[in-house]
Amino acid sequence: MCLSPHWCVLCKGHEENADHLFLHCPFSLNLWWSLIREVKAIWVIPKDCFSLISTRLDALGKGKKALILWGCLGHSLLWNIWHERNRTIFDDYSGGSELEIWERVKFWAALWASITMAFKDYSYSYIVRDLVAAVL
Numbered sequence: 263m264c265l266s267p268h269w270c271v272l273c274k275g276h277e278e279n280a281d282h283l284f285l286h287c288p289f290s291l292n293l294w295w296s297l298i299r300e301v302k303a304i305w306v307i308p309k310d311c312f313s314l315i316s317t318r319l320d321a322l323g324k325g326k327k328a329l330i331l332w333g334c335l336g337h338s339l340l341w342n343i344w345h346e347r348n349r350t351i352f353d354d355y356s357g358g359s360e361l362e363i364w365e366r367v368k369f370w371a372a373l374w375a376s377i378t379m380a381f382k383d384y385s386y387s388y389i390v391r392d393l394v395a396a397v398l
């Protein structure tokens with residue numbers, strides 16, 4: 263089953279499609295829950311990718327910094343899922359730990375946010391250390 267080109271390489275338990283890979287795969291869900299826990303938000307995982315991109319992502323608040331950081335976190339999470347999938351398929355990679363990937367999600371999100379004007383007075387390390395405090 264794992265050799266099938268249509269099988270999810272992250273969980274090896276479901277056919278791969280965009281909704282499964284980015285939202286409902288147990289691997290991806292754990293990353294989403296890590297994000298939700300970290301920002302102390304209440305958020306329902308969308309039913310599909312269309313709902314994800316058409317939903318205003320404001321779990322960190324409605325301020326400019328909150329929207330930017332939340333956007334960076336969402337994009338970083340999706341990008342890291344895609345990166346992990348491709349490494350597993352093309353690099354014969356057995357996968358990193360959940361914590362390692364979650365740290366990568368935060369790293370890239372904080373780095374991307376830190377180069378925006380809204381975060382010009384904040385260092386990358388400050389943002390990554392406390393995502394919630396960074397948007398206050």
Ligand SMILES: [Zn+2]
Nearest residue numbers: 270272273287
């Ligand atoms: Zn899966």
